[in-house]
Amino acid sequence: MYPYILVSIALALLFAVSCHGAIRKRPGAFYALAILLVVGEVLYYSLGLRATAPQWVNTYIVNLFTRGTLPTALFMVVMYVGALDHRRPLVRKLLAIRGPLSIMACILTLGHNLMYGIRHFVMLFVAPETMRPTTLVAAxxxxxxxxxxxxxxxxxxxxxxxxxxxxxxxxxxxxxYLFFGLIYAHVMVLFVPQFSHKYLDIILYTAIFGGYLVLRVSKALKVYEQKKASYLRCA
Known part of the structure; x- marks a missing residue:
C-alpha cells in the first residue's frame, strides 16, 4: 500500500521550505506553475498518455495530482502553520507564504476536480440515481x-x-475550518467502504486532521485565556 498522503506531505514541506524565498518574491510565477501542472494533467489524460506511460510514472507521480493528495498536503501545511506557535522559526517562515501556498493548493484542487468532475459532476446533475451512494455523496x-x-x-x-x-x-x-472538515469527510466517504485495503489511509488522515483539531482548539483556548487575563488586568 503506497502512502500517498505521507509522500505528498513530505514533498509539500520540502517545496515550501526550499522555495520559501522565491515564493515570497514571485508568487505569481508559482501560480502560473500550478496552472501549467493542471493543464499538463488534463493533456496527459486527454491524449491517452496514461495508457502508454510506464506504470511507475502513473503510480508515483501522476497519481499524486489526480488523487488530489498533493494539493491536500499543501492544505495540511497551511492548516498546521495556523495552529502551531508562530514564534517558532520554521512556523514563522512558512506563515509568510501561507497565502500563496493556499492559492497553489486551490488551483491544483480545481485540476483534481476537473478530472473527476467531467464524469461525476455531469452524472450528479443529469442522472444522480445511477450513481453509487458513496460517489454521489462525495460529488x-x-x-x-x-x-x-x-x-x-x-x-x-x-x-x-x-x-x-x-x-x-x-x-x-x-x-x-469548514472547508478542512469537508476534506476529511470527503476522504472518509470514499475510503471507509474500502476499509480492508484503505485502513492505513483512514488512520493517517484521522491522525492528521485529529491532531490539527487538538492543536487549533488548544491555541484558541490559550488566546481566550490571554485576552481574559488582559481584560481583568485593565478592569
Whole structure:
C-alpha cells in the first residue's frame, strides 16, 4: 500500500521550505506553475498518455495530482502553520507564504476536480440515481468544497486582502475550518467502504486532521485565556 498522503506531505514541506524565498518574491510565477501542472494533467489524460506511460510514472507521480493528495498536503501545511506557535522559526517562515501556498493548493484542487468532475459532476446533475451512494455523496461534498474554496482562494491574494477590512477578511477566512472538515469527510466517504485495503489511509488522515483539531482548539483556548487575563488586568 503506497502512502500517498505521507509522500505528498513530505514533498509539500520540502517545496515550501526550499522555495520559501522565491515564493515570497514571485508568487505569481508559482501560480502560473500550478496552472501549467493542471493543464499538463488534463493533456496527459486527454491524449491517452496514461495508457502508454510506464506504470511507475502513473503510480508515483501522476497519481499524486489526480488523487488530489498533493494539493491536500499543501492544505495540511497551511492548516498546521495556523495552529502551531508562530514564534517558532520554521512556523514563522512558512506563515509568510501561507497565502500563496493556499492559492497553489486551490488551483491544483480545481485540476483534481476537473478530472473527476467531467464524469461525476455531469452524472450528479443529469442522472444522480445511477450513481453509487458513496460517489454521489462525495460529488456533493466536492461541490460544497468548491463553493467554499473559491472565495477563500480569491481573498488569499494580497491585492484582494488589502481592499478588505481586517474584520471582514477574518470572518470570511473562518470558512476555512469548514472547508478542512469537508476534506476529511470527503476522504472518509470514499475510503471507509474500502476499509480492508484503505485502513492505513483512514488512520493517517484521522491522525492528521485529529491532531490539527487538538492543536487549533488548544491555541484558541490559550488566546481566550490571554485576552481574559488582559481584560481583568485593565478592569
Amino acid at each position: 456533493i461534498l466536492s461541490l460544497l468544497m468548491i463553493l467554499l474554496m473559491i472565495p477563500l482562494m480569491v481573498t488569499s491574494f494580497s491585492r484582494v486582502r488589502r481592499r478588505m477590512s481586517a474584520a471582514s477578511w477574518k470572518r470570511l477566512q473562518r470558512l476555512a
